[in-house]
Amino acid sequence: MNDVARLAGVSGQTVSRVTNGSQSVLPETRRRVIDAMDALGYSPNSAARALRSGTFDTIGVIAHKLARTGESRTVEAVVEAARDRGHTVTLIDVDSPSTARLTEAATRLSRQAIDGLVIIRAEVREAARLTLPRDLPVVVSDSVFMGRLPAVSTDQEGGTRAVVEHLLELGHPTVHHIAGPSDSLPARVRRLAWEQNLRARGRTVPEVIQGDWTSESGYAAGARIAADPSVTAVFCANDEMAAGLLVALHERSVDVPGDVSVAGFDDVPLARFLWPPLTTVRQSFDVIGRRLVDTLMDQIRDGGTVSSYRQLVPADLIVRASTGAHRPRR
Amino acid sequence: MNDVARLAGVSGQTVSRVTNGSQSVLPETRRRVIDAMDALGYSPNSAARALRSGTFDTIGVIAHKLARTGESRTVEAVVEAARDRGHTVTLIDVDSPSTARLTEAATRLSRQAIDGLVIIRAEVREAARLTLPRDLPVVVSDSVFMGRLPAVSTDQEGGTRAVVEHLLELGHPTVHHIAGPSDSLPARVRRLAWEQNLRARGRTVPEVIQGDWTSESGYAAGARIAADPSVTAVFCANDEMAAGLLVALHERSVDVPGDVSVAGFDDVPLARFLWPPLTTVRQSFDVIGRRLVDTLMDQIRDGGTVSSYRQLVPADLIVRASTGAHRPRR
DNA sequence: TGCGGGGATGTTGACGTCAACATCGCGGAG
DNA sequence: CTCCGCGATGTTGACGTCAACATCCCCGCA
Numbered sequence: 001m002n003d004v005a006r007l008a009g010v011s012g013q014t015v016s017r018v019t020n021g022s023q024s025v026l027p028e029t030r031r032r033v034i035d036a037m038d039a040l041g042y043s044p045n046s047a048a049r050a051l052r053s054g055t056f057d058t059i060g061v062i063a064h065k066l067a068r069t070g071e072s073r074t075v076e077a078v079v080e081a082a083r084d085r086g087h088t089v090t091l092i093d094v095d096s097p098s099t100a101r102l103t104e105a106a107t108r109l110s111r112q113a114i115d116g117l118v119i120i121r122a123e124v125r126e127a128a129r130l131t132l133p134r135d136l137p138v139v140v141s142d143s144v145f146m147g148r149l150p151a152v153s154t155d156q157e158g159g160t161r162a163v164v165e166h167l168l169e170l171g172h173p174t175v176h177h178i179a180g181p182s183d184s185l186p187a188r189v190r191r192l193a194w195e196q197n198l199r200a201r202g203r204t205v206p207e208v209i210q211g212d213w214t215s216e217s218g219y220a221a222g223a224r225i226a227a228d229p230s231v232t233a234v235f236c237a238n239d240e241m242a243a244g245l246l247v248a249l250h251e252r253s254v255d256v257p258g259d260v261s262v263a264g265f266d267d268v269p270l271a272r273f274l275w276p277p278l279t280t281v282r283q284s285f286d287v288i289g290r291r292l293v294d295t296l297m298d299q300i301r302d303g304g305t306v307s308s309y310r311q312l313v314p315a316d317l318i319v320r321a322s323t324g325a326h327r328p329r330r
Numbered sequence: 331m332n333d334v335a336r337l338a339g340v341s342g343q344t345v346s347r348v349t350n351g352s353q354s355v356l357p358e359t360r361r362r363v364i365d366a367m368d369a370l371g372y373s374p375n376s377a378a379r380a381l382r383s384g385t386f387d388t389i390g391v392i393a394h395k396l397a398r399t400g401e402s403r404t405v406e407a408v409v410e411a412a413r414d415r416g417h418t419v420t421l422i423d424v425d426s427p428s429t430a431r432l433t434e435a436a437t438r439l440s441r442q443a444i445d446g447l448v449i450i451r452a453e454v455r456e457a458a459r460l461t462l463p464r465d466l467p468v469v470v471s472d473s474v475f476m477g478r479l480p481a482v483s484t485d486q487e488g489g490t491r492a493v494v495e496h497l498l499e500l501g502h503p504t505v506h507h508i509a510g511p512s513d514s515l516p517a518r519v520r521r522l523a524w525e526q527n528l529r530a531r532g533r534t535v536p537e538v539i540q541g542d543w544t545s546e547s548g549y550a551a552g553a554r555i556a557a558d559p560s561v562t563a564v565f566c567a568n569d570e571m572a573a574g575l576l577v578a579l580h581e582r583s584v585d586v587p588g589d590v591s592v593a594g595f596d597d598v599p600l601a602r603f604l605w606p607p608l609t610t611v612r613q614s615f616d617v618i619g620r621r622l623v624d625t626l627m628d629q630i631r632d633g634g635t636v637s638s639y640r641q642l643v644p645a646d647l648i649v650r651a652s653t654g655a656h657r658p659r660r
Numbered sequence: 661t662g663c664g665g666g667g668a669t670g671t672t673g674a675c676g677t678c679a680a681c682a683t684c685g686c687g688g689a690g
Numbered sequence: 691c692t693c694c695g696c697g698a699t700g701t702t703g704a705c706g707t708c709a710a711c712a713t714c715c716c717c718g719c720a
Contacts, residue, residue: 001706002706010670011671012708015707025668025669026668044706045705046442047380047381047386047443047705047706048377048707050380051675052675052708053675053707056443066405073397080423088422088442089420090420091419092418093413112376113377113386113388113443214599218603240600243600246605247607269544270545270570270573270598273570273573274600275604277577331676331677332676342700342701344698345677347698349677350678354697356697356698356699359698359699374676375676377677378675378678381704381706382677382704383678
């Protein structure tokens with residue numbers, strides 16, 4: 001900055017004023033300063049700026065498995081919303097539940113240059129042990145931290161109810177369920193809601209089929225389902241597992257939706273292009289991302305005051321061709 | 331820090347030594363300092379640290395559409411690799427090609443607290459106008475910056491050749507192509523390689539069908555392809571478009587691969603679970619991500635010296651059920 | 661002609677950390 | 691008994707920026 005000031009024949013303060021768009025700089029002076037900046041390839045040092053101002057204009061995002069649909073779409077929305085608010089996003093991943101990794105994440109976090117933190121689906125139970133720096137504004141989505149920290153999340157119960165009701169209305173005596181891994185909070189919530197809805201309508205609750213979010217696990221479940229003619233409707237806890245199930249059923253010539261109706265959860269972009277197009281529940285990741293940032297920004301601005309501890313974003317049932325009227329198999 | 335020092339009855343410097351794990355601190359002193367830190371909830375100020383050390387332990391990532399398969403998987407790999415090297419990742423998105431957005435990105439970039447920059451698929455031509463801060467180590471992948479900057483990218487030519495050869499060996503007289511958007515570099519490269527391979531084998535080069543990466547565009551292309559019995563093999567520039575095409579063909583009772591063979595590119599996780607399972611080219615995003623970080627770190631360490639300007643990561647053909655022997659239609 | 665006022669620019673110091681250097685105290689060798 | 695050396699700890703200043711305050715100059719009005 002001093003070099004620029006010298007070259008432009010002004011003081012450092014004037015350079016600072018130009019950088020920050022202050023009004024009280026003569027156009028002629030401004031010109032000289034900008035020329036000097038270009039000539040020297042100057043760009044302001046953000047560390048010094050942050051040190052001086054005490055703010056980083058950056059928010060941290062803790063995500064679990066970034067490439068997974070929900071995560072990547074939420075992160076994308078968070079990045080966009082943050083950018084609109086003049087902030088950048090720093091990514092911190094806590095993929096492995098090992099204590100070493102967690103300690104590392106905590107350390108990294110505590111020295112990180114962030115004004116606030118968004119925790120997206122830190123699902124693993126061990127993550128709950130993560131010590132958060134005091135006074136750091138935080139918002140969470142679908143994580144074990146829910147309840148303890150302000151949260152924005154999908155209305156899992158509502159979405160699940162919509163699927164189950166839809167399938168029962170089609171005449172199916174009951175609905176089977178391929179669940180997500182039990183250490184995942186959304187998986188547990190969806191499973192619980194499925195069970196409660198069946199009970200509330202006096203239907204028998206079939207044994208849960210345990211999956212792990214991957215298509216492979218849905219595919220594996222398909223073998224059992226194809227062999228059991230009592231199964232006529234399956235609600236999969238996410239679209240990937242539903243895709244695996246569909247393929248397994250095709251391979252065994254079980255017709256969808258003629259023999260078995262299949263529904264998913266998430267509405268991944270490809271859901272409409274599976275065969276048959278998948279009935280599923282759409283999560284509005286963009287809305288969630290935006291709300292997360294809004295909520296966080298409110299906290300940052302108000303110095304940690306939390307307005308709402310629980311925001312639900314509705315999840316809509318999208319009916320496509322993979323679900324149809326009940327027809328006994330065999 | 332001063333508060334901690336006072337409480338522990340030491341100087342600030344000793345606190346600093348404890349923070350950074352210096353050897354020359356008596357265990358007893360260290361204990362006192364750590365207790366004081368805990369009591370006060372102290373964590374070091376990263377801005378001051380960065381200001382002092384001149385390094386941020388952070389790399390920036392410019393991505394285009396984060397939620398898209400290639401991007402999110404590459405970013406995930408970059409984040410992991412960076413973490414292993416003790417660095418964090420800051421995300422900067424340049425989704426829109428408008429000049430305003432670019433200026434904004436440039437500004438944001440110039441004041442960003444990063445030690446290096448990874449540019450992932452900044453495809454839009456206008457992005458080339460982005461002014462990068464001088465002396466900032468940079469690596470790119472699949473972007474318009476290739477050639478000008480050190481790059482790590484998928485062997486698009488090799489992957490494309492493998493698909494085209496595979497389809498020709500199955501007896502198809504030629505291969506049609508649904509291309510990605512023309513402002514995307516990988517899309518242009520794949521299209522060109524497809525054309526060259528057909529020519530090299532003396533096959534007629536059919537008119538290109540223009541897509542835009544989305545499944546919807548593949549679906550739209552499906553109407554034309556279903557109606558044209560001369561089409562027996564289609565190479566789609568990505569898996570999403572292939573998925574759209576498959577659905578369009580099913581709806582019109584065109585058998586895959588009986589009537590038409592379909593191949594994609596990317597090997598998204600769901601590719602194996604489309605119907606029929608999709609023949610495609612696997613991109614090793616994890617390898618690319620890791621190499622990007624390695625290359626960038628080398629530059630950061632050596633003060634900007636670039637060893638290699640072009641690293642190619644092989645792309646392997648994955649043959650599944652969506653491609654089969656040629657059989658004339660109708 | 662002198663004085664007040666306001667806009668443009670300059671000067672100073674502080675943000676929190678850490679490298680470099682200074683100091684202190686203790687034990688062992690001569 | 692003295693002095694040297696070394697390990698533990700303390701002191702100082704600088705990193706780059708910007709808020710607050712100081713200064714300067716020019717203009718208009720009495």
